[in-house]
Amino acid sequence: MTKQIHLAAHFPGVNNTTVWSDPRSGSHIEFSSFAHLARTAERAKFDFLFLAEGLRLREQSGQIYDLDVVGRPDTFTVLAALAAVTDRLGLAGTINSTFNEPYEVARQFASLDHLSGGRAAWNVVTSWDAFTGENFRRGGFLPQDARYDRARTFLQTTWELFDSWDGDEIIADKASGVFLTRPKPGRFAHSDAHFEISGQFNVPRSPQGRPVIFQAGDSEEGREFAASSADAIFSRHGKLAEGQGFYADVKGRLAKYGRTPDQLLILPAATFVLGDTDAQAAELAAEVRRQQVSGPTAIAFLEQLWNRDLSGYDPDGPLPDVDPDPGEHTIARGRASVRMYRDPLATAAQWRAKAAAQQLSIRELIIEVTGRQTFVGSPATIAGAINDLVQADASDGFILVPHITPGGLDEFADTVVPLLQERGVFRSDYKGSTLREHLGLDPSTPRHRLGSVTETI
Amino acid sequence: MHLSVALDGAGWHPAAWREPRARPAELFTGRYWTDVIAEAERGLLDFVTIEDGFTLQSTRTERVAGRLDAVLIAARAAPLTRHIGLIPTVVVTHTEPFHISKAIATLDYVSNGRAGVRVRVSASPDEAAHFGRRVFPRIALADRDDPAARQLVTGLFDEAADYVEVIRRLWDSWEDDAEIRDVASGRFVDRGKLHYIDFSGDYFSVKGPSITPRPPQGQPVVAALAHGDPAYALIGSVADIGFVTPGDAGHAAQIVAGIRAVSRAHDPILLGDLVVFLGPSVAAAADRKARLDELAGYVYTSDATVFTGTPAQLASLLIEWQQAGLSGFRLRPGGIPGDLEAITRELVPELQRRGAFRTSYQAGTLRGRLGLGRPASRYAAGDKQPGDKQPGDKQLSGSN
Numbered sequence: 001m002t003k004q005i006h007l008a009a010h011f012p013g014v015n016n017t018t019v020w021s022d023p024r025s026g027s028h029i030e031f032s033s034f035a036h037l038a039r040t041a042e043r044a045k046f047d048f049l050f051l052a053e054g055l056r057l058r059e060q061s062g063q064i065y066d067l068d069v070v071g072r073p074d075t076f077t078v079l080a081a082l083a084a085v086t087d088r089l090g091l092a093g094t095i096n097s098t099f100n101e102p103y104e105v106a107r108q109f110a111s112l113d114h115l116s117g118g119r120a121a122w123n124v125v126t127s128w129d130a131f132t133g134e135n136f137r138r139g140g141f142l143p144q145d146a147r148y149d150r151a152r153t154f155l156q157t158t159w160e161l162f163d164s165w166d167g168d169e170i171i172a173d174k175a176s177g178v179f180l181t182r183p184k185p186g187r188f189a190h191s192d193a194h195f196e197i198s199g200q201f202n203v204p205r206s207p208q209g210r211p212v213i214f215q216a217g218d219s220e221e222g223r224e225f226a227a228s229s230a231d232a233i234f235s236r237h238g239k240l241a242e243g244q245g246f247y248a249d250v251k252g253r254l255a256k257y258g259r260t261p262d263q264l265l266i267l268p269a270a271t272f273v274l275g276d277t278d279a280q281a282a283e284l285a286a287e288v289r290r291q292q293v294s295g296p297t298a299i300a301f302l303e304q305l306w307n308r309d310l311s312g313y314d315p316d317g318p319l320p321d322v323d324p325d326p327g328e329h330t331i332a333r334g335r336a337s338v339r340m341y342r343d344p345l346a347t348a349a350q351w352r353a354k355a356a357a358q359q360l361s362i363r364e365l366i367i368e369v370t371g372r373q374t375f376v377g378s379p380a381t382i383a384g385a386i387n388d389l390v391q392a393d394a395s396d397g398f399i400l401v402p403h404i405t406p407g408g409l410d411e412f413a414d415t416v417v418p419l420l421q422e423r424g425v426f427r428s429d430y431k432g433s434t435l436r437e438h439l440g441l442d443p444s445t446p447r448h449r450l451g452s453v454t455e456t457i
Numbered sequence: 458m459h460l461s462v463a464l465d466g467a468g469w470h471p472a473a474w475r476e477p478r479a480r481p482a483e484l485f486t487g488r489y490w491t492d493v494i495a496e497a498e499r500g501l502l503d504f505v506t507i508e509d510g511f512t513l514q515s516t517r518t519e520r521v522a523g524r525l526d527a528v529l530i531a532a533r534a535a536p537l538t539r540h541i542g543l544i545p546t547v548v549v550t551h552t553e554p555f556h557i558s559k560a561i562a563t564l565d566y567v568s569n570g571r572a573g574v575r576v577r578v579s580a581s582p583d584e585a586a587h588f589g590r591r592v593f594p595r596i597a598l599a600d601r602d603d604p605a606a607r608q609l610v611t612g613l614f615d616e617a618a619d620y621v622e623v624i625r626r627l628w629d630s631w632e633d634d635a636e637i638r639d640v641a642s643g644r645f646v647d648r649g650k651l652h653y654i655d656f657s658g659d660y661f662s663v664k665g666p667s668i669t670p671r672p673p674q675g676q677p678v679v680a681a682l683a684h685g686d687p688a689y690a691l692i693g694s695v696a697d698i699g700f701v702t703p704g705d706a707g708h709a710a711q712i713v714a715g716i717r718a719v720s721r722a723h724d725p726i727l728l729g730d731l732v733v734f735l736g737p738s739v740a741a742a743a744d745r746k747a748r749l750d751e752l753a754g755y756v757y758t759s760d761a762t763v764f765t766g767t768p769a770q771l772a773s774l775l776i777e778w779q780q781a782g783l784s785g786f787r788l789r790p791g792g793i794p795g796d797l798e799a800i801t802r803e804l805v806p807e808l809q810r811r812g813a814f815r816t817s818y819q820a821g822t823l824r825g826r827l828g829l830g831r832p833a834s835r836y837a838a839g840d841k842q843p844g845d846k847q848p849g850d851k852q853l854s855g856s857n
Contacts, residue, residue, distance in 0.1 A: 064648040077563035080532035111526035134664035172481035180518040197589040296643035
């Protein structure tokens with residue numbers, strides 16, 4: 001059977017994928033930029049818009065990292081405002097489970113779901129670093145190996161809060177004076193190693209019951225967490241073979257939780273460069289890569305692997321003779337990517353070999369080895385590539401990351417989406433009003449009605 | 458005169474949801490709140506406040522129960538309104554100053570400079586149990602002779618002052634021109650204009666800088682409600698606006714003098730709170746209030762003066778209290794939309810006829826409307842005048 005593709009828009013992030021030096025690049029803070037991208041996504045009938053989060057400005061060599069876009073607004077506040085200027089588009093945001101409390105987060109998501117008529121989604125992330133913790137009352141107390149445990153119990157606790165109202169309590173009958181069908185709604189009591197809370201939740205059950213749950217981690221625990229609890233995975237495996245491997249792995253874990261493969265969507269993040277022809281798109285893509293990797297950015301990337309100060313090196317010159325510092329990583333803080341270099345010496349050796357073989361400067365090498373675009377080509381080429389990957393079970397769709405704010409999705413909406421609609425693999429209009437309906441997910445049911453209130457997730 | 462309304466559910470009377478034009482089934486929708494706030498804007502009001510808290514208001518079946526997050530209600534209404542200020546309530550006792558600082562800064566962005574925050578402390582043991590991080594004793598807080606009650610309340614207000622200090626420092630932690638987009642050097646920001654706030658106090662420490670650039674107003678408006686000490690001192694030290702609850706003009710004068718006496722660096726704007734039940738005649742207003750009381754099963758009273766009468770009588774009372782030293786009022790409509798519309802469509806024209814209220818909005822921010830100006834960041838070098846103090850300056854360490 002032909003699968004229907006799911007598409008989402010990622011507001012350009014605080015990293016070097018986002019090109020701020022382009023004359024078309026607008027504000028990353030003003031609401032008009034968010035409204036523009038959301039309206040484009042809704043015009044194109046996308047499933048949802050996504051906002052990432054970072055709770056401390058990134059640093060490198062002890063100073064605030066100044067080469068990428070810096071700064072962003074508050075996720076919840078922007079999503080609530082976007083609910084006013086869109087009608088159907090899902091509104092998804094990353095909210096950290098380490099630097100928040102379940103009662104407050106559950107309340108914010110339930111409120112967002114009410115205020116958007118059932119369009120809220122939560123990308124649950126965990127963190128443990130004391131660096132970010134310095135901005136919070138709670139500090140950075142969490143050991144790394146406890147982070148998924150806390151995330152799991154955090155999510156479980158919020159579910160108990162979302163489910164504390166059945167949804168039929170409020171009748172608000174003026175004539176009889178009965179507002180609630182029964183007294184004391186929203187009662188809850190939760191106790192575990194991380195949270196000991198009890199009382200009454202003060203937001204009635206929202207249109208979706210609970211928000212759509214996203215999970216983004218790629219580790220073994222992360223995959224298991226997603227299989228047990230998430231509605232969708234924000235994956236980083238967008239290519240055919242690795243995508244199929246990830247897809248099969250995670251969907252294969254669902255059965256033991258009593259879930260079916262259609263109850264967890266796999267949505268990789270994907271970048272794209274469109275041209276009138278494939279050749280023109282390839283030229284544009286090379287230009288975008290040069291914009292994304294300036295000389296200073298190339299040196300900064302190299303420092304993240306080398307773990308030492310390389311500011312004296314010429315980005316248009318050869319790689320350093322010195323080896324990476326294998327000690328504790330101290331150069332870059334507040335970013336996830338540095339942990340990807342698990343064996344810096346081996347990676348450096350590969351990079352040197354590649355630079356030598358192709359006679360690449362530092363900047364040329366970094367352009368080659370980091371962040372190439374996922375889709376490059378004409379609208380027909382990109383529409384075909386997206387559809388092929390989805391039909392081959394490499395994903396259920398994509399979260400598209402434009403590199404220009406806020407107009408970077410406009411061309412995609414105007415040229416690629418109609419081709420997917422013509423093929424009958426993407427909706428021509430919304431059929432439902434909630435994000436769960438867009439994603440083909442079942443309505444959520446209060447867990448105690450399923451007889452599993454104490455079951456762990 | 459500054460005039461605002463305090464929004465809470467279907468109105469402040471517990472039976473207000475049963476009024477013929479009330480919309481109790483819509484209290485949890487974006488449309489309801491947008492309509493209500495748009496009505497306040499139609500009346501040219503300075504701002505609305507939105508009540509909030511972490512406990513269920515009532516466990517009884519005949520009362521409204523449940524409320525949405527006030528910051529998110531304000532954000533939902535912001536793109537659909539143009540002039541009115543938006544001041545949601547935030548409980549500082551259980552929330553993170555870092556999160557709230559960026560939330561209010563963002564509300565300022567989505568509203569183009571109309572944001573504020575009303576800070577509230579909570580000593581409720583039930584509310585604390587929802588977070589499980591602190592335990593508060595069940596004591597009568599109003600009992601001023603009980604040392605345990607005094608200690609608890611004093612601590613909560615000290616913490617609130619630190620909290621406001623932190624959110625204000627975070628708002629200033631990006632200088633206005635920090636974003637430079639210098640293609641030649643590859644730098645997006647001038648990091649010399651981003652500042653660690655390095656706050657360390659008895660209740661929390663916060664490093665900074667904010668993740669959100671300085672909001673359009675520079676410093677969104679901070680407000681608090683007070684019935685006496687130590688809340689008066691909080692208003693006097695860190696707030697831009699104080700809501701107070703006088704019983705008459707003489708009492709208003711006394712309160713104003715009392716807060717001015719403990720104001721350290723600035724004179725806050727003091728607004729009188731009144732719950733209002735309005736009608737075309739005194740008898741009609743009184744009848745309506747009586748009918749609501751009957752539905753509720755008791756005579757509704759409040760921490761604020763309850764006014765029952767005509768819009769013209771209310772106009773006279775407001776002008777009298779203003780002459781006693783208040784800068785304006787925050788009216789709590791007994792019922793929505795009835796009393797809200799009586800404010801916007803009858804009271805406001807009456808005040809306009811008497812030359813006491815604006816006849817149109819001027820362009821500008823909420824701070825501008827309140828006569829507060831736009832302060833420079835406390836961290837901006839060189840352009841600050843000695844004595845040009847702002848709320849929250851007292852502990853300025855000038856770090857970084």
